[in-house]
Amino acid sequence: xxxxxxxxxxxxxxxxxxxxxxxxxxxxxxxxxxxxxxxxxxxxxxxxxxxxxxxxxxxxxxxxxxxxxxxxxxxxxxxxxxxxxxxxxxxxxxxxxxxxxxxxxxxxxxxxxxxxxxxxxxxxxxxxxxxxxxxxxxxxxxxxxxxxxxxxxxxxxxxxxxxxxxxxxxxxxxxxxxxxxxxxxxxxxxxxxxxxxxxxxxxxxxxxxxxxxxxxxxxxxxxxxxxxxxxxxxxxxxxxxxxxxxxxxxxxxxxxxxxxxxxxxxxxxxxxxxxxxxxxxxxxxxxxxxxxxxxxxxxxxxxxxxxxxxxxxxxxxxxxxxxxxxxxxxxxxxxxxxxxxxxxxxxxxxxxxxxxxxxxxxxxxxxxxxxxxxxxxxxxxxxxxxxxxxxxxxxxxxxxxxxxxxxxxxxxxxxxxxxxxxxxxxxxxxxxxxxxxxxxxxx
Ligand SMILES: Cc1cc2nc3c(=O)[nH]c(=O)nc-3n(C[C@H](O)[C@H](O)[C@H](O)COP(=O)(O)OP(=O)(O)OC[C@H]3O[C@@H](n4cnc5c(N)ncnc54)[C@H](O)[C@@H]3O)c2cc1C
Numbered sequence: 001x002x003x004x005x006x007x008x009x010x011x012x013x014x015x016x017x018x019x020x021x022x023x024x025x026x027x028x029x030x031x032x033x034x035x036x037x038x039x040x041x042x043x044x045x046x047x048x049x050x051x052x053x054x055x056x057x058x059x060x061x062x063x064x065x066x067x068x069x070x071x072x073x074x075x076x077x078x079x080x081x082x083x084x085x086x087x088x089x090x091x092x093x094x095x096x097x098x099x100x101x102x103x104x105x106x107x108x109x110x111x112x113x114x115x116x117x118x119x120x121x122x123x124x125x126x127x128x129x130x131x132x133x134x135x136x137x138x139x140x141x142x143x144x145x146x147x148x149x150x151x152x153x154x155x156x157x158x159x160x161x162x163x164x165x166x167x168x169x170x171x172x173x174x175x176x177x178x179x180x181x182x183x184x185x186x187x188x189x190x191x192x193x194x195x196x197x198x199x200x201x202x203x204x205x206x207x208x209x210x211x212x213x214x215x216x217x218x219x220x221x222x223x224x225x226x227x228x229x230x231x232x233x234x235x236x237x238x239x240x241x242x243x244x245x246x247x248x249x250x251x252x253x254x255x256x257x258x259x260x261x262x263x264x265x266x267x268x269x270x271x272x273x274x275x276x277x278x279x280x281x282x283x284x285x286x287x288x289x290x291x292x293x294x295x296x297x298x299x300x301x302x303x304x305x306x307x308x309x310x311x312x313x314x315x316x317x318x319x320x321x322x323x324x325x326x327x328x329x330x331x332x333x334x335x336x337x338x339x340x341x342x343x344x345x346x347x348x349x350x351x352x353x354x355x356x357x358x359x360x361x362x363x364x365x366x367x368x369x370x371x372x373x374x375x376x377x378x379x380x381x382x383x384x385x386x387x388x389x390x391x392x393x394x395x396x397x398x399x400x401x402x403x404x405x406x407x408x409x410x411x412x413x414x415x416x417x418x419x420x421x422x423x424x425x426x427x428x429x430x431x432x433x434x435x436x437x438x439x440x441x442x443x
Contacts, residue, residue, distance in 0.1 A: 008051040016063040019377035023282050024162045027190030028057035030169025043164045059197045062189035067382040082383045085357045087292030092344040093319040094301050105156035107242050108300045109317035113156040118338040125206045126177030129168045130155035139222040139239040143168040160241050161217045178206035184213045185288035192293050207325050210291020212299030221278035228416050229262050263419045265427040276402040277411040287364045289357040295326035305440040351440050363395050
């Protein structure tokens with residue numbers, strides 16, 4: 001390996017990984033033409049062979065640099081508005097898969113899976129990059145190139161854990177045809193950079209389907225949650241982040257077939273706490289909650305936040321169509337009776353999603369502002385970050401409070417308590433607080 005050349009993996013190591021900016025998206029491994037980028041057990045890139053100094057890993061990396069204004073111009077032909085919560089959106093929909101099996105396999109309305117199955121079935125794609133669980137260690141997630149309907153269906157459902165699934169891109173080089181890619185915001189930032197850097201690989205991408213993303217868990221979070229409940233890892237046959245009755249809970253299926261719910265809390269409350277206790281640090285510097293550069297973005301649609309007819313759409317996916325590629329896919333799938341699609345007027349966009357997005361953006365901008373003041377490495381998103389007002393800085397109080405809990409090694413006892421009966425009481429109190437004082441209801 002040429003370790004003196006700055007255009008090689010060493011530069012990535014120095015400028016991104018060592019500085020705590022790596023998102024663990026896997027794009028560097030996926031774009032490496034000689035396949036010498038592997039990963040360690042936490043998902044961070046490592047070098048495994050001779051670097052040819054092509055610099056592609058650095059050019060595509062979204063860890064230290066994502067030019068939001070440039071991406072907005074390239075993809076939508078518009079400027080970037082840092083104050084917009086949703087990013088560029090053409091239409092919003094509430095949708096669900098018409099096939100009940102697919103809808104039930106999905107985390108929300110099974111729409112992502114339904115679209116992938118439709119694109120594969122009609123020959124528009126030859127496969128899709130999705131995320132499944134490891135066969136040997138079923139509590140760990142991994143990227144998969146699914147080329148059959150069975151593989152796509154088996155990978156349905158959200159895996160709320162850091163997964164460098166874009167490493168699978170490298171498999172596309174040897175494949176004929178075009179592929180759909182399901183990714184999180186950071187992965188899509190890397191993919192969009194890749195599309196400028198590697199025309200050969202870019203030509204294999206049919207569409208980018210993005211998932212909304214508040215945060216992502218460290219890969220060891222599921223393992224710790226299982227251990228906290230006293231289940232031996234060797235007994236785990238399957239782990240689901242949203243198993244059982246929709247909207248689901250953390251669920252272990254033991255090798256003997258027994259199903260065990262780790263928590264009795266609502267999935268929303270569980271994820272809120274888990275993200276704060278086990279969230280990947282780099283996620284806190286991310287300003288994109290809604291996969292702003294996907295062709296279509298997907299998130300949960302919580303019907304109980306709504307009144308009137310919209311309240312009848314439980315178990316659906318909230319869909320933002322952003323590009324003409326996205327529009328064609330949705331309209332074709334609708335025409336072919338693959339999905340049900342109902343327009344959601346902009347003014348009735350989910351208040352819950354907007355709140356989540358506002359909080360994620362504000363927290364990231366505050367942290368970036370604070371770190372830059374102390375000379376700590378930060379990602380460059382190519383727009384001005386204003387000095388926050390004193391009241392805005394309150395958000396950091398909660399962030400630092402959870403950091404303290406982590407430093408004091410209190411996360412295990414807290415999760416243990418939350419996964420026991422008192423946790424249910426706290427969850428109930430939190431739901432009441434939101435119902436009485438929150439602004440979700442009545443949308
Ligand atoms: C880490 C994470 C955080 C999320 N945060 C939010 C949130 O805060 N608010 C919200 O409304 N929605 C969030 N979502 C999205 C939501 O959970 C659903 O994925 C989305 O609503 C689509 O549902 P669906 O039933 O249409 O998709 P499905 O039919 O279930 O298909 C989901 C597809 O995504 C793939 N996938 C699963 N996990 C990953 C992953 N980690 N990386 C890349 N691809 C993956 C699956 O393999 C499958 O192809 C998050 C998802 C993830 C993975």
